Amino acid sequence: MINDELSKVVVGQTSLITNLYICLLCGGHALIEGVPGLGKTLIVKTLSQVLNLKYSRIQFTPDLMPADILGTNIINEDEKGNRYFEFYKGPIFGQIILADEINRATPKTQSALLEAMQEEKVTVFGTEYPLAPPFIVLATQNPLEMEGTYPLPEAQIDRFFFKLKVMYPSPDQLIEIIDKTTEDYQPKVRKIADSGSILRMKKLVTQVPIASHVKDYAIRLVLASHPDENCPIEKTKKFVRYGSSPRGVQSLVRAGKVWALLQGRYNVSLGDIMEVAKPALRHRIILNLRGEAEGIDADDIIEDMVKGVPEKVPVLSSRPITRLHPQK
């Protein structure tokens, strides 16, 4: 239903929309990478309308200050002439935050998002202000224009649940885009969900069962991104400096659960893990100098990982199922 509503406005980009939806239900944030003009802002804005969530847009620029995002205390005067500080909420106090061109802001400003993304609250002058759930940051960055940008530090990149790539639309989709944008077309999207329903769905997602051997596979997949001696993937050994953090496994499993539900199943399969491997791990694999120099794409390494890591562990080393789930 959400897709139907979104498709009224957005042409194509179904994969991006699905992944955004997964991020939302998993309580994660997404880093969207794509050249300008592919409809990133439109997608996010429409999604907020469909889901009936408060939308904020922050355009990151080099002179943007943390206070511009978080908000600040201003001096106010009451009717009697008494002055007092009043907290003026910044754009972070929304539910769907579009951090446009996040890599244009200074690291100081970028890090202002850290607490909000991780703990869903902000602290200003010692006072904590909780953010209204569901809270999701959708940050965009331009992969081509690197001049005057501040690449996000690894710690912050790791906090993004998914890194999504916006693909260029196909010719058919371009025709549709032209039709929808150059003619008198005013689509009206319905509000399908609200905060409460999304929170309930988030809670349900955690209950999706996952078998221990599927978890095992997710773990082995993440371990295969580490360029150590036991790594079975040749490309990882050659081009990777650091592999995925444990957040990578968390992302895989949680996203796998939502993906399974989206496929109409009640359990996570190995295929679900494979399906979400790229968006969950691509920003967590840090290439070494050789990888950077040769222009290796993290997606290629993940593809090799998915192919190279065996789905089933050998019989002799198979573990009892109670090992990962000790009986209470």
Added chain:
Amino acid sequence: MVTFLLSLMLNTLALGVQKIGLLRWEGYTVYPLLVFVSFAFSLLFGLRTKQSFMDELIEIDVRLGLKERLSTAYECHQLGRKSVFVDLLVEDATSLLGSIKAHEIFPRSFSSAHLMIPILVASIVILLSIDLTPNPTKGSATGERLKQIGLKMEKYSKRELQGIKEEGGKPRRDLSRHMENITRELKGQSMTEEGLLKSLAALAKEVEAERTQLAQRLEAELGLEDMLSTPMLKPLQKEKGSPNDLEQLREQLEELFEGEVPTSLSQDISSLDQNRRFEQFLKEIINEVGSALAVEDEFSSLKEEKGVSLGMAFEKGKTTDKEISGGRALAPLESNVANGEGYTTPVLGQAKAGSRESDERGQPPDVVPSYAAGRERSEGGTKPPYELRSSKGPVFKDRGLPGQGDWYNVHVRSLPTIGKAGLKEEDIIRPYQKELESALRKEDIPLHYREYIKNYFLSIGLRQEENRDGREN
């Protein structure tokens, strides 16, 4: 399946190896042990590689593309997890299982491995029905012959050796027991021709040793000095102690003792006769078995080694008083026997004396070699003493200077083993070398100074060499 195949293969292998007779320990079959080992190994392998039910479910999930529904549902059920989705999943998995046919879940696949089962079973049956064992005694002419020999030996044993068993001394009882053992093995068809020949050779050795001992005792009892010069012992000194010779000796002794020959003497003579007959019987058996030559070699080598005493004396012909006095060296050997050092102790001194006497008379050298110190006559070569086969050297008798008192005996047991050190040279040098190296290591030189010091000494060495060269030039 794999376990079953492995078990069959191991059994076939064990049976095959057993059938061609490679695994037979002293005639007993080890096939049951091999079967047990193969089954145990297969069982262990099967248990070790056995797939759990969970693994089976995972395999079914993957094979039928069920997206891990069965395995996840089973795991949730096993762990007692409860959630909305678990219930839905179990229902989903149940309905899925209901829709899948049994042969899809457990497909009957036929592989080439299945062909192995009838082949292996047939092999086992064939191997069990045929007998490839090279059994030396079963169903062959040789076996029959050996059986006959066994019967013959048993008959002889009952007829001749019964008395020995009851009344003889320990060595004689051992002979009897040895004979019985051989007979029993022949009857049980568990002895090969070679084994029989070896056993007979060993028995012959024992009989010969027994005869030697008896002869020594008889010689001592006759009071050698006084009686051997008399013509009554002449028959004994002829070619061999034939029954007539022994009878003649008995008659002469009766004449000498006026019909009252001491019991000990008459018993020894009869025992000698018995031994002679036994020896003759053994030789006949050996000849009958067919490998007489090999056994004769063994027999002659035995003679070479032992330097048969009185038996040899019978064969040596005439001996002078002087030479017989050499035979008095027997005295200490008798004491050896008394001390239980073994009745097979050779009397080398006498053998030497006899041999020398033959040479002096211009007769061809005796075929029976004897040991002389540092010489091995049998091969005509010279060998250092430590290579002599006997550990005991020859026994000499020396009367000493005339009128100086009693003579005495000198036993030369062996010469020092020169030329063969107990330790290797490097075993001696290495500890010294280690000590030296450890002493050098103890020098308190800082690690990074070592190179400088080494270079310094090297430069000194070079300079000294240069100076030396300069001076020489």
